[in-house]
Amino acid sequence: MSEIFKGNFTQQEPIPDEGIEAALEVMRSGRLHRYNLVGDEVGEAGLLEREFAEYTGAKYALAVASGGYAMATALRAVGVKPGDRVLTNAFTLAPVPGAIASVGAVPVFVGVTESLTIDLDDLGNKVGEAKVLMLSHMRGHLCDMERLMEICDGAGIVVIEDCAHTMGAAWKGVPSGRWGVVGCYSTQTYKHMNSGEGGLLVTDDDEIAARATILSGSYMLYGRNGTVPPDEVFERVKYETPNVSGRMDHLRAAILRPQLAKLDAQCTAWNARYAVVEEGLRGTPGLQIVERPESETFVGSSIQFLLLDWEDSAIGEVVSRCLKRGVELKWFGGAEPAGFTSRYDSWRYAPSERMPKSDRILRGILDMRLPLTFSLEDCAQIARIIRAEVGAVYQGQGA
Ligand SMILES: *Cc1c(COP(=O)(O)O)cnc(C)c1O
Numbered sequence: 001m002s003e004i005f006k007g008n009f010t011q012q013e014p015i016p017d018e019g020i021e022a023a024l025e026v027m028r029s030g031r032l033h034r035y036n037l038v039g040d041e042v043g044e045a046g047l048l049e050r051e052f053a054e055y056t057g058a059k060y061a062l063a064v065a066s067g068g069y070a071m072a073t074a075l076r077a078v079g080v081k082p083g084d085r086v087l088t089n090a091f092t093l094a095p096v097p098g099a100i101a102s103v104g105a106v107p108v109f110v111g112v113t114e115s116l117t118i119d120l121d122d123l124g125n126k127v128g129e130a131k132v133l134m135l136s137h138m139r140g141h142l143c144d145m146e147r148l149m150e151i152c153d154g155a156g157i158v159v160i161e162d163c164a165h166t167m168g169a170a171w172k173g174v175p176s177g178r179w180g181v182v183g184c185y186s187t188q189t190y191k192h193m194n195s196g197e198g199g200l201l202v203t204d205d206d207e208i209a210a211r212a213t214i215l216s217g218s219y220m221l222y223g224r225n226g227t228v229p230p231d232e233v234f235e236r237v238k239y240e241t242p243n244v245s246g247r248m249d250h251l252r253a254a255i256l257r258p259q260l261a262k263l264d265a266q267c268t269a270w271n272a273r274y275a276v277v278e279e280g281l282r283g284t285p286g287l288q289i290v291e292r293p294e295s296e297t298f299v300g301s302s303i304q305f306l307l308l309d310w311e312d313s314a315i316g317e318v319v320s321r322c323l324k325r326g327v328e329l330k331w332f333g334g335a336e337p338a339g340f341t342s343r344y345d346s347w348r349y350a351p352s353e354r355m356p357k358s359d360r361i362l363r364g365i366l367d368m369r370l371p372l373t374f375s376l377e378d379c380a381q382i383a384r385i386i387r388a389e390v391g392a393v394y395q396g397q398g399a
Contacts, residue, residue: 002325002385002388003325003381003384003385004325004326004385005326005327005378005381005382005385006326007326007373007374007378007382008371008373009328009368009369009371010190010369010371011371011373012189012190012194012372012373013194013371013372013373015194015255015259016258016259016262018258019254019255019256019258019259022044022254022255022257022258023251023254023255025254026044026250026251026254031250032249032250032251033247033249033250034046034063034224034247034248034249034250034253035218035219035221035224036250042226043224043250043253044251044253044254044257045063045226045247045248045249045250045253046224046225046226047226047257048061048063048200048226048248048253048256048257048260049061049063049200049225049226049227050226050227051257051260051261052200052202052260053202053226053227055260056177056178056183056202057178058177058178058183058202058203058204059203059204059206059209059227060202060203060204060205060209060227060229061200061201061226061227062201062202062209062212062213062216062225062227063198063199063226063247063248063253064198064199064200064201064246064247064248065197065198065199065246065247065248066186066188066197066198066199066246067095067162067164067184067185067186067187067188067191067198067199068095068098068099068102068186068199069199069216069246070184070185070186070199070200070201071095071096071099071100071134071160071162072099072102072103072244073201073212073215073216073244074160074182074184074201074203074208074212075099075100075103075105075132075134075160076211076212076215076244077182077208077211077212078132078181078182078208080100080103080105080132081103081104081105082103082105083104083105083106084105084106084130084131084132085105085106085107085108085129086100086105086106086107086108086130086132086133086134087108087110087123087126087127087129087130087132087133087134088100088107088108088109088110088133088134088135088136089110089112089118089135089136090109090110090111090112090344090352090355090358090362091112091116091136091138091332091344091358091361091365092136092138092162093136093138093164093341093342094337094340094342094347095164096134096136096162097109097344097347100134100350101350106350107134107350107352108126108129108130108352109344109350109352109355110122110126110133111355111357111358112358112361112362113361114288114290114306114308114361115141115143115290115291115293116138116139116141116304116361116365117141117142117143118136118143118148119358120143120144120147120148120151122355122358123151123152124151127151127152127154128155130157131156131157131158132157132159132160133152133157133158133159133160133180134162135148135159135160135161135162135180136162137161137162137163137164137165137166137169137176138162138165139165139302139367140165140166140298140299140300140302141290141296141298141304142166142169142170142171142176142293142296144171144293144295145171145172145174145179146171146172148179149179149180158180159179159180159181160180160181160182160183160184161176161177161180161182161183161184162184163176163177163183163184164184164185164186164188164191165191165192165299165301165302166298166299167185167191167192167193167263167299168192168263168264168266168267168299169267169296169297169298169299170296171295171296171297172295173297177202178202181203181204181205181208182201182202182203182205182208182212183201183202184199184200184201185199185200185201185202186199187199187200187252187256190369191301192263192266192299192301193256193259193260193263194255194259195248195252195253195255195256196252197252198252198256199248206229206230206233207229207233207236207237209227209229209233210222210229210233210234210236210237210238210241211237213225213228213229213234214234214237214241214242214243215241215242215243215244215246216244216245216246216247217243217244217245217246217247218243218247219243222234266372267299269372270299270300270301270370270372271298271299271300272376273300273370273372273374273376273379274300274303274370275300276376276379276380276383277303277368277370277380277383278303279383280379280380280382280383280384280387281305281383281386281387284386284387284390284391285390285391285394286307286310286390286391286394286397287305287306287307287387287390287394288305288306289305290304290305300370301369301370301371302367302368302369302370303367303368303370304365304366304367305366306361306364306365306366307390308360308361308364309360309364310364310397311397312333312335312363314396314397315331315333315363315364315366316331318389318390319366321389321392321393322385322386322389325385326385327368327382327385327386327389328368328369329367329368330366330367330368331366331367332362332365332366332367333362333363333364333365341367343362344362368382
């Protein structure tokens with residue numbers, strides 16, 4: 001009898017008790033809106049901003065309604081206008097081109113390598129096409145950030161980082177989100193901190209921080225935020241910057257603060273799970289591990305592997321055989337968008353030239369979440385199941 005995994009790939013851990021207590025306190029107070037403060041109280045939203053700025057080493061942090069909202073706000077705050085072209089990854093999730101489209105700009109897709117990072121050669125070829133790069137650290141993979149910044153600085157390109165999967169990660173010790181001019185994070189349930197919905201944005205730039213704060217819906221109460229640029233900066237931008245409400249409330253901030261306090265420990269726990277799955281998959285015939293560079297401090301909240309140059313039907317068979325045994329793999333190469341996955345050619349509002357080298361890689365990417373509710377033994381079992389099913393289909397292919 002072959003073993004079946006019984007765990008749930010979308011089951012996150014409960015909110016820490018301190019977070020539940022703090023949330024109850026906010027609800028008892030009735031003051032949920034971030035600017036509903038008593039006296040010189042900072043409030044949960046402001047405190048979260050201070051703590052997140054400190055965690056990332058940024059001058060400013062802004063708590064907002066979602067990761068997608070943080071990205072759109074960053075684009076507006078750096079001056080992207082309708083019709084502008086914005087470079088971004090071909091391998092990413094729908095909210096990334098979506099954020100670009102939401103400000104009326106046009107995504108220009110850059111290819112992906114077998115390391116699942118942005119293709120820096122392709123980026124080098126396309127730098128003339130835009131003034132901004134929305135760099136998505138998709139599935140937590142960081143590219144050579146020094147080379148990327150060299151290319152972008154050389155071409156006068158402003159870099160915004162989408163750190164939805166890299167909260168807690170770093171390249172050569174510099175946190176993800178701190179290489180570009182703005183870093184954007186999501187605190188949606190499936191990311192590294194969970195407030196249901198939510199997002200954060202960090203920057204060192206006074207004017208970008210002031211614009212983002214007003215954009216987020218501060219009215220003229222921006223002085224009550226957790227991290228606040230100098231008054232004269234607001235004087236310069238406040239009449240020119242629209243209010244596009246997307247604030248975070250105290251309830252979500254209250255839930256997040258205790259999670260931030262234990263984020264590093266959570267990252268260690270994710271990486272222990274990742275290591276077990278990676279070890280269990282290594283050496284499976286036909287399956288390529290995505291090797292992690294030494295300069296990368298990653299957070300293994302999900303794992304990817306490649307079935308390069310496999311027939312679509314064989315990949316489909318691996319996915320369905322694993323699913324029958326309780327292991328949910330997501331196939332980024334599937335022709336039809338499904339669940340959270342979709343290919344760049346599914347975003348028809350942003351037509352792109354085909355990228356054959358990237359298409360070959362995208363077609364072979366399989367992905368799996370590693371929620372912290374899985375034990376290390378669960379992870380070992382998952383790896384055994386994938387190994388067996390990949391092996392069975394690979395042999396059947398007569399490869
Ligand atoms: C989740 C996600 C986002 C956006 O986050 P939301 O909070 O859902 O808007 C952005 N980029 C990537 C790669 C994501 O996975």
